[in-house]
Amino acid sequence: MxxxxxxxxxxxxxxxxxxxxxxxxxxxxxxxxxxxxxxxxxxxxxxxxxxxxxxxxxxxxxxxxNREYLTGDLYLTTLPDEETIVNSQDIVRVLDSLPEVENYSVRYKIGSTVEAGYINRDDFTEEAESLSVSAFVIDPEQEEATTGLSEFLIEGEMLSSDRSGEVLIGSTLLQKYSNFSDLFEPLVNVEVGRPVKITLQGEVEDDFQREQQLLDGNNDPGQTSEFIVAGIIDSKVGELSSSIFITEQDYRRIAQQRSLQAQEIVVKHNGRFTDEQFKDIALSYGFGRYAKVQTATEAIPKFxxxxxxxxxxxxxxxxxxxxxxxxxxxxxxxxxxxxxxxxxxxxxxxxxxxxxxxxxxxxxxxxxxxxxxxxxxxxxxxxxxxxxxxxxxxxxxxxxxxxxxxxxxxxxxxxxxxxxxxxxxxxxxxxxxxxxxxxxxxxx
Amino acid sequence: MITVKNLTKTYTNGEIVTPVLKGIDMDIKHGEFIAIMGKSGAGKSTLLYQISLLDKPTEGTINVNGIDILNLSETERTQFRLKRLGYIFQDYALVPELTAEENVAIPLLMQGIDSNKAKGKARHIIDSIDMVGKYTNRPNQLSGGQQQRISIARAIVQEPEILFADEPTANLDSASSEQVIELMRDLHKKGQTIVMVTHEPEYTKYCDRIIYLEDGKIVSHDYKIST
Known part of the structure; x- marks a missing residue:
């Protein structure tokens, strides 16, 4: 053997x-x-x-x-040296024609100042109750279809294109919801249905308005308008809870903004592709020449x-x-x-x-x-x-x-x-x- | 068949040295039925363990059918025990999870015999020791005497050259002890070589020879005529 x-x-x-x-x-x-x-x-x-x-x-x-409510599957943002996504409207037209796209939302993101409690303010020696925040300018119906923003409403109702002069405010900015009161002074006198003043950054053409802003202690130039608080947004996506949301029509009206170049386009595909495959499709249409194109994974905030x-x-x-x-x-x-x-x-x-x-x-x-x-x-x-x-x-x-x-x-x-x-x-x-x-x- | 020369066994525990076997010389012939007797502590079980390859002596030689068993490797010793030796322990030593037939069959399985054949042979042996129908009983479902008979069946199933029994009746009542001794006598009659340690003189009646140990030495060999 x-x-x-x-x-x-x-x-x-x-x-x-x-x-x-x-x-x-x-x-x-x-x-x-x-x-x-x-x-x-x-x-x-x-x-x-x-x-x-x-x-x-x-x-x-x-x-x-982040993917569901902020960046989508594909996140188009401005190129490093640009302030807007160049040719936003061309991108939107392509997105409309692509069968792979389920929904998309075009966003304008600008700096703003929110002021509250000014109606009952009687001591003008004290600083105004205001905060500098990011403002998301959105098409409410488009945003709702893409990210379901209204899911995060804890008070009030969603914006609508049929109404004007309304704003959604992130809960982090408000004292009654905020956990960050050590970092900044949150707003106190904000209630759904009550007005707040919002200044959208940009050039001010009205001298009287600019003078009034300076009197109010607002050193940032911009167009100020009064908005009614439509609702409060509370999300664990920090960027949503610490921003305000207004409609595109209001933005164009107040800021006299005629440019159609957006800062962000959030796209969701129909689920038959990986994000990487979908990105390749977007790049094949030349999106990369006008915008920074990232998958949800690539767009994760660094922290x-x-x-x-x-x-x-x-x-x-x-x-x-x-x-x-x-x-x-x-x-x-x-x-x-x-x-x-x-x-x-x-x-x-x-x-x-x-x-x-x-x-x-x-x-x-x-x-x-x-x-x-x-x-x-x-x-x-x-x-x-x-x-x-x-x-x-x-x-x-x-x-x-x-x-x-x-x-x-x-x-x-x-x-x-x-x-x-x-x-x-x-x-x-x-x-x-x-x-x-x-x-x-x-x-x- | 077995030749033992100058066998000594000393246990050492730290500085305490205890000599148990002191120069044993003995021969066991083929077909003999031998009893090893002596007082408690005389070294009779120790002697059995040395010649049955369960332990290694400190000095001396043990030759079984021309093989110096002290030169075997551990694997060879295990093989030797499996194929050529059989053991009956005082407390039966059956594996509790195995049935009677499985306990008997396991040495055959270890030899590579097919499971069905092994169980068939095990049943045949169990029948031969008057335990028909107890094949699937587990040890805890058998009396002490029945367990010891199954233990004997396990020891003889592979037809060993030598059967070693260490006080096989010590834990049994007199009736069961008698049955076990009768069974061993029957095996002896068929030519089985048996070496048994016992301290009960009445169970040495069928032995050919009784070796008396005292303080680790053989003091006498009594030759008897078996009845």
Whole structure:
């Protein structure tokens, strides 16, 4: 018999006797011990995927909100040396003709000053109650169809092209909702249905108006007009909650703005493409010559990208620590299990059962515990936890945290855990099996 | 069949050195039924463990059918025990998760015999020790005497050259002990070589020879005529 055939024959005996012993020890062993070990495996697996998954989900939730409500799938902004997207109207015409486009929203973004409480102001020696903020100039219907801005209304109603002189104000700017009162003095006298003065940055042609602005302590030149607060916007996308929104008609009326060149165009595709493919389509129409074209991922604010990277790193560290802890746990559990059966391991060796077969029996048990524990963990993860967090996201200050458990990384972690478990199960069995046969039988 | 020369076994625990076997010389012939007797601490079980390859002596030689077993590697010793030796332990030592037939069949499985054939042979042996129908009973469903008989079945299933029994009746009542001894006598009648450690003289009645140990030395060999 050749060397290899002999080795194969030995392995085959190890396998058949190991399987015979291992299977019976599982099936006929204590159901409570089996349940305990499987529970430990399940919890170990969940700790490996849930904690990093929530950390990643925290930034993922923020990223998804940015995509959904701020940048869309494709985010067109001004080129570095331009103040507007050149040829905005040509881009809009192409977007109208593209079947891949589901919705888009053209935005003008300008600096503005909001002043409140001026009606009852009687002490003009004090500073006016005002804030410098970004103003989103939007087509309300277009914006609603693209980003569903009205979802964030916590008071009042959405803007409409049929009405004029209305403004939506971000909650961060208001004292009753703001968490940032240490950084700036938020507005106090803002109520839905009441007026505020808004100055849109730009050249002022009316000398009297400019004089009035300076008297009010407003040093920024611009066109001032009174708006009625239509609603309050509260979103975890910081840029939305810290801005105001007015309609395009009002902007053109007040600022006497005739230019049709926008600052932002937010586009959503019909879902049959990846963002990258959609970007390639946009670039093929020459959008890149007039605007900076970014996918949602590319348009992530830098701080969010940094947080995402940091949390991803933390998630990996926690995962790594989890694997170390789980391997030690499995080692201890299997070691105790093998230790309590030391006498029988000795007897099996005594009657001529090879060490390899006994080690194989314990490896099979470890595999069983790993597969069932992880299987149960996967059922809990995808059947319970992921849907639960989708329905009940964790309320973090800057995002609705979800549990991210992508299939491939999760299965990779499961596979790593199976391998680690088998090694951690094999080692203690080997330690016990290698002990003196007679000492094992006599338990000394 | 077995030749033991100048066998010594010393246990060392730190600075405490305890000599248990002190220069044992003995021969066991093919087909003999030998009892090893002696007071508690005389070294009888230790002697059995050395010659049955469950332990390694400190000094001396053990030759079984021309093979110096002390020169065998650990793997070879395991193979030797599997194919050529059988064991009966005082506390039966059956694997609790295995049924009676599985306990008996496992040495055959380890030899690469097909599972069905192994179980068939195991049942045949179980039948031969008057335990028909107990094939699927687990050890905890059998009495002490029945467990010891299954243990004997496991020891003889692969037809070993030598059967070692370490106080096989110590945990049994007298009726069960009698059954076990009768079973061993039947095996001996069929030519089985048996080496048994016991401290009960009444169960040595079928032995060919009794080796008396005292303080780690053989003090006498009593040859008997078995009935």
């Amino acid at each position: 050749s060397f290899f055939k002999k080795q194969l024959d030995t392995l085959s005996k190890f396998w058949s006797v190991g399987y015979f012993l291992g299977l019976r020890q599982i099936v006929r062993g204590s159901i409570w011990i089996n349940l305990l070990i499987i529970s430990i495996m399940t919890l170990t697996f969940l700790s490996l995927v849930v904690i990093p998954g929530i950390l990643v989900g925290l930034t993922e939730g923020s990223f998804e909100q 969010l990208a940094d947080v995402q990277q940091t949390f991803g790193f933390l998630g990996n560290i926690i995962g790594f620590v989890g694997i170390i802890v789980s391997s030690i746990t499995v080692f201890i559990v299997i070691y105790i299990n093998a230790l309590t059966r030391r006498k029988f391991i000795g007897i099996l060796k005594g009657i001529g059962i090879s060490e390899g077969a006994i080690e194989f029996a314990y490896s099979i048990q470890s595999l069983f515990y790993a597969v069932f524990g992880i299987g149960l963990g996967l059922v809990i993860l995808y059947g319970l936890l992921v849907p639960f967090f989708v329905q009940n996201p964790i309320d973090f200050p800057f995002s609705d945290g979800i549990l991210v458990a992508e299939l491939i990384p999760t299965l990779t972690r499961a596979l790593i855990l199976v391998v680690i478990t088998m090694i951690a199960g094999f080692l203690p069995a080997r330690i016990i099996v290698r002990q003196n046969t007679l000492d094992s039988i006599l338990q000394r």
